[in-house]
Amino acid sequence: MMHGHEDHCDVLVVGGGAAGLVAARVAADALGSRGVVVLVERMTRPGAKLLLSGGGKCNVTHDASPDRLLEKGFGRTRERRFLRTACYAYTADDLRAFLAGYGVQTVVRADGKVFPASAMADDVLDALMSGVRHAGARVVTGTRVLELFDTGEGYLAGCGAVCFRTRKVILATGGISYGHTGSTGDGLDMARSLGHSIVSPGAALAPLFLKPLPGRSLAGKVLRGVVLHVTCGGKTVKAFGDILFTHKGVSGPAVLSLSRDVAELYGQGKDADVSIDLFPRLEHAGLEARLLDYTVAHGARQLSRFLGEESPLPAALVPFVCRRVELDGALRLAELQRSDRRRLVACLKRFLVGKVVSVPLAAGEVSSGGIPLQEIDPGTMASRISPGLYCCGELLDYAGEIGGFNLQAAFSTGWLAGTSAAASCQQDA
Numbered sequence: 512m513m514h515g516h517e518d519h520c521d522v523l524v525v526g527g528g529a530a531g532l533v534a535a536r537v538a539a540d541a542l543g544s545r546g547v548v549v550l551v552e553r554m555t556r557p558g559a560k561l562l563l564s565g566g567g568k569c570n571v572t573h574d575a576s577p578d579r580l581l582e583k584g585f586g587r588t589r590e591r592r593f594l595r596t597a598c599y600a601y602t603a604d605d606l607r608a609f610l611a612g613y614g615v616q617t618v619v620r621a622d623g624k625v626f627p628a629s630a631m632a633d634d635v636l637d638a639l640m641s642g643v644r645h646a647g648a649r650v651v652t653g654t655r656v657l658e659l660f661d662t663g664e665g666y667l668a669g670c671g672a673v674c675f676r677t678r679k680v681i682l683a684t685g686g687i688s689y690g691h692t693g694s695t696g697d698g699l700d701m702a703r704s705l706g707h708s709i710v711s712p713g714a715a716l717a718p719l720f721l722k723p724l725p726g727r728s729l730a731g732k733v734l735r736g737v738v739l740h741v742t743c744g745g746k747t748v749k750a751f752g753d754i755l756f757t758h759k760g761v762s763g764p765a766v767l768s769l770s771r772d773v774a775e776l777y778g779q780g781k782d783a784d785v786s787i788d789l790f791p792r793l794e795h796a797g798l799e800a801r802l803l804d805y806t807v808a809h810g811a812r813q814l815s816r817f818l819g820e821e822s823p824l825p826a827a828l829v830p831f832v833c834r835r836v837e838l839d840g841a842l843r844l845a846e847l848q849r850s851d852r853r854r855l856v857a858c859l860k861r862f863l864v865g866k867v868v869s870v871p872l873a874a875g876e877v878s879s880g881g882i883p884l885q886e887i888d889p890g891t892m893a894s895r896i897s898p899g900l901y902c903c904g905e906l907l908d909y910a911g912e913i914g915g916f917n918l919q920a921a922f923s924t925g926w927l928a929g930t931s932a933a934a935s936c937q938q939d940a
């Protein structure tokens with residue numbers, strides 16, 4: 512039941528993150544004086560998650576054509592297909608041109624990641640906010656939309672003391688992670704109340720918490736260019752990249768990239784073993800041959816020196832490997848028996864780190880799950896269930912890789928939702 516002051520608008524955007532800020536700007540731009548656009552944000556300032564992104568430097572997008580961006584950033588065909596129209600409608604170049612228009616130059620790193628030249632997420636947020644203001648949308652902060660009703664002629668959005676009567680609603684409330692930024696999944700409850708089915712949220716781009724813990728002395732140490740394997744219920748998923756040891760387990764690009772698959776496998780209630788191939792470019796036989804060659808050349812050197820020089824192991828991990836294969840690091844390579852060598856090679860190719868105890872949803876840079884893609888028209892971001900409702904950003908059931916893909920998806924779907932909601936208002940008129 513709604514009470515309190517009633518306010519009116521044509522398009523109500525719920526959530527002032529990357530998607531909502533773009534949606535509000537383009538809807539207000541398109542409607543001009545013909546309609547009122549209001550953006551409601553529950554936090555005192557919009558864009559809290561954007562400010563955290565890229566460690567505060569904001570990896571705002573990826574320098575690639577829309578097709579290439581989708582191919583690199585979204586592993587699942589269904590998600591790539593869904594996002595295609597949006598990513599063509601509002602491209603990485605469009606975003607960069609918009610930012611440049613507000614004085615925010617961007618730079619492309621060798622790996623394709625795009626950052627503001629100032630390396631400050633604040634600059635990106637300021638540009639987005641200026642865009643919203645110039646377009647004439649009203650921003651209401653510190654106001655949480657608690658419920659949404661379809662009135663038949665539009666929607667009523669209840670925010671406690673105030674409610675908004677609106678013709679169109681754009682839901683842009685984000686995923687469910689880093690709850691202190693305001694993204695706690697409210698939009699999913701509202702979408703459910705309007706008839707949408709919700710895919711259970713899961714962790715993505717999240718660390719893995721392990722048992723036993725890899726060891727306190729390892730926290731903060733990085734392994735570069737290795738392959739992470741996670742085996743669960745007879746199925747193995749793997750990812751190449753860097754791994755960071757943490758106080759609770761492992762993180763880093765390879766772990767984050769694999770976490771969504773791990774969460775899905777592990778969620779089936781089975782044990783998940785985490786191991787690392789420290790020499791992914793060599794097969795067992797190749798690695799053994801390399802060890803033998805090294806031994807022929809430097810037989811008097813100690814095992815620990817070989818591991819320190821020839822493997823990606825940080826010094827702190829060398830004793831762990833030696834202990835695992837029950838060999839003294841001070842042993843001279845020439846003294847290694849054939850069986851020792853075999854054991855060592857097997858360990859280096861599959862260094863068991865521990866078992867997964869959690870893939871924490873709250874610590875994921877993004878969450879998977881949300882509003883099912885088949886319930887949204889990919890050409891407009893309009894709900895197929897509740898006419899007049901548009902959905903964009905991370906509350907949709909997609910999750911991209913690290914590299915600027917998630918923000919670009921939020922900007923692109925936000926752009927399409929804002930444009931379509933405004934066009935639909937004009938058609939009604």
Ligand SMILES: Cc1cc2nc3c(=O)[nH]c(=O)nc-3n(C[C@H](O)[C@H](O)[C@H](O)COP(=O)(O)OP(=O)(O)OC[C@H]3O[C@@H](n4cnc5c(N)ncnc54)[C@H](O)[C@@H]3O)c2cc1C
Nearest residue numbers: 526528529530553564565570656684685693904905915918
């Ligand atoms: C630590 C971290 C680092 C990241 N780094 C990057 C990166 O470098 N590059 C990249 O591409 N992606 C990155 N991401 C992911 C990216 O930030 C998100 O995918 C993106 O911000 C999602 O945008 P969104 O607009 O859909 O949702 P959000 O940014 O989560 O915005 C949703 C907004 O809705 C508001 N809201 C929620 N419920 C209500 C309600 N009931 N009423 C009113 N307002 C509401 C919230 O307060 C929030 O402001 C990172 C994420 C994290 C957590």
